[in-house]
Amino acid sequence: MEKxxxxxxxxxxxxxxxxxxxxxxxxSILEGKKILVHGGGKRATHIASKLxxxxxxxxxxxxxxxxxxxVITMVYGxxxxxxxxxxxxxxxxxxxxxxxxxxxxxxxxxxxxxxxxFGFVGDVKKINSNGIDKLIQADFTPVFCAITxxxxxxxxxxxxxxxxxxxxxxxxxxxxTSIYYCFELKGVLKxxxxxxxxxxxxxxxxYQELLNDHIIVDGMIPKLDNCFDALNNGVSKVHIGNTAMxxxxxxxxxxxxx
Amino acid sequence: MEKxxxxxxxxxxxxxxxxxxxxxxxxSILEGKKILVHGGGKRATHIASKLxxxxxxxxxxxxxxxxxxxVITMVYGxxxxxxxxxxxxxxxxxxxxxxxxxxxxxxxxxxxxxxxxFGFVGDVKKINSNGIDKLIQADFTPVFCAITxxxxxxxxxxxxxxxxxxxxxxxxxxxxTSIYYCFELKGVLKxxxxxxxxxxxxxxxxYQELLNDHIIVDGMIPKLDNCFDALNNGVSKVHIGNTAMxxxxxxxxxxxxx
Numbered sequence: 001m002e003k004x005x006x007x008x009x010x011x012x013x014x015x016x017x018x019x020x021x022x023x024x025x026x027x028s029i030l031e032g033k034k035i036l037v038h039g040g041g042k043r044a045t046h047i048a049s050k051l052x053x054x055x056x057x058x059x060x061x062x063x064x065x066x067x068x069x070x071v072i073t074m075v076y077g078x079x080x081x082x083x084x085x086x087x088x089x090x091x092x093x094x095x096x097x098x099x100x101x102x103x104x105x106x107x108x109x110x111x112x113x114x115x116x117x118f119g120f121v122g123d124v125k126k127i128n129s130n131g132i133d134k135l136i137q138a139d140f141t142p143v144f145c146a147i148t149x150x151x152x153x154x155x156x157x158x159x160x161x162x163x164x165x166x167x168x169x170x171x172x173x174x175x176x177t178s179i180y181y182c183f184e185l186k187g188v189l190k191x192x193x194x195x196x197x198x199x200x201x202x203x204x205x206x207y208q209e210l211l212n213d214h215i216i217v218d219g220m221i222p223k224l225d226n227c228f229d230a231l232n233n234g235v236s237k238v239h240i241g242n243t244a245m246x247x248x249x250x251x252x253x254x255x256x257x258x
Numbered sequence: 259m260e261k262x263x264x265x266x267x268x269x270x271x272x273x274x275x276x277x278x279x280x281x282x283x284x285x286s287i288l289e290g291k292k293i294l295v296h297g298g299g300k301r302a303t304h305i306a307s308k309l310x311x312x313x314x315x316x317x318x319x320x321x322x323x324x325x326x327x328x329v330i331t332m333v334y335g336x337x338x339x340x341x342x343x344x345x346x347x348x349x350x351x352x353x354x355x356x357x358x359x360x361x362x363x364x365x366x367x368x369x370x371x372x373x374x375x376f377g378f379v380g381d382v383k384k385i386n387s388n389g390i391d392k393l394i395q396a397d398f399t400p401v402f403c404a405i406t407x408x409x410x411x412x413x414x415x416x417x418x419x420x421x422x423x424x425x426x427x428x429x430x431x432x433x434x435t436s437i438y439y440c441f442e443l444k445g446v447l448k449x450x451x452x453x454x455x456x457x458x459x460x461x462x463x464x465y466q467e468l469l470n471d472h473i474i475v476d477g478m479i480p481k482l483d484n485c486f487d488a489l490n491n492g493v494s495k496v497h498i499g500n501t502a503m504x505x506x507x508x509x510x511x512x513x514x515x516x
Contacts, residue, residue: 050310051308070337073340074305074332077340078332078333078339079328079331079335082359085359086359089407090409090410094389095359096360098354099344101344101355102353102355131396138389138392151347152348153345
């Protein structure tokens with residue numbers, strides 16, 4: 001099977017022009033077939049507040065009302081996505097910017113209202129692997145923003161980490177798929193106070209040990225559970241680290257396998 | 259040669275939800291290969307003013323400064339384009355939303371500064387016909403907004419009529435290409451006070467006669483010159499009328515040939 005890399009970047013890179021340019025340079029020279037998924041960062045919040053739209057939070061989580069969804073569609077789907085595409089084109093990467101609505105690539109369903117009504121938030125239901133592969137086969141490099149659709153004309157705000165892992169799982173029927181989650185840290189840390197104490201290899205067994213020893217805690221747990229979930233569903237490898245993990249010389253990041 | 263229809267809609271349709279839905283219904287059942295090009299309308303101006311960005315006009319023409327370009331990228335490339343794509347998907351048309359940066363489909367160059375500095379406005383230089391055809395061959399329906407790029411990472415605001423005719427000319431190497439310009443009127447009128455006095459067929463000779471008789475005047479002249487220019491460069495037919503011209507029963511619109 002041919003290899004496919006799926007790289008996810010978050011707000012910390014998107015928001016800083018220098019970091020973004022440096023990352024896109026690395027991404028553009030990365031060998032083999034690849035897909036980029038980007039979050040949106042605080043730009044949407046900033047523009048929403050300028051437009052007089054209040055950010056509504058429940059239990060620390062953002063509610064996507066109709067007005068907020070419009071801002072997200074403008075900022076993630078337009079401003080961020082199309083500027084990333086234009087920058088990649090200047091680096092000779094033949095990028096194509098997508099939401100889940102384009103070529104029906106990612107269908108989701110509006111999150112059911114339970115205790116909280118999250119509004120126009122989508123939980124991913126189905127990936128159009130064959131459609132995405134048509135783009136890859138045409139030598140285009142898909143660049144996804146964190147927006148999906150429900151198939152009935154409604155766009156939905158969707159978590160970028162979930163989009164990444166679901167695309168990876170879907171594409172693993174066709175390719176040997178690896179995920180690269182780029183974040184602020186060098187990887188999963190043995191000692192949170194030592195930013196260089198990277199756990200280089202993590203598997204189900206060592207993960208359980210680190211959980212038992214309370215070395216992996218808090219927000220890292222759902223993130224890693226999500227990684228193991230992807231591995232259990234066909235993805236070959238998941239890497240976690242900062243953008244420097246895309247350089248060949250650097251091996252100081254976390255690689256997760258089953 | 260296989261047929262390809264390129265349909266352009268303007269702000270009057272984009273801005274009105276009912277008109278837009280009715281048009282997209284017609285577009286989705288239109289037979290054969292097709293491409294949609296849309297303008298942006300007054301939504302960008304409205305959002306710019308909400309964000310406190312002043313619309314700068316010189317001689318009645320808008321100047322696209324950096325802030326205005328950001329709004330245009332958000333509104334045309336994000337809000338309008340992605341909602342049109344999601345609506346088309348719900349109508350079983352496998353749409354893909356594009357700027358000229360995506361798959362390097364439309365390269366332009368920043369308009370040179372002469373008496374007026376129009377800012378980030380692009381004049382179309384090159385169409386990537388083969389790239390666009392790869393999407394069409396994959397059974398995707400391209401939906402273009404009025405944004406192009408310069409190949410060096412810069413997005414540029416570009417006239418939607420020009421994008422339409424340049425795509426049509428570029429694609430006419432591969433397809434028998436027709437343009438449909440949708441606007442408010444039923445077509446080119448013999449008598450501006452009689453909205454039903456449609457000139458059904460216009461060719462170089464009858465155009466010259468109508469010009470001599472001052473029946474075609476003002477803003478219609480550059481529009482029609484642009485149509486004849488497309489016809490002289492490989493496009494088969496240009497149609498001008500309201501969206502009802504897409505229905506099979508209606509023949510009350512203007513068809514232009516050489």
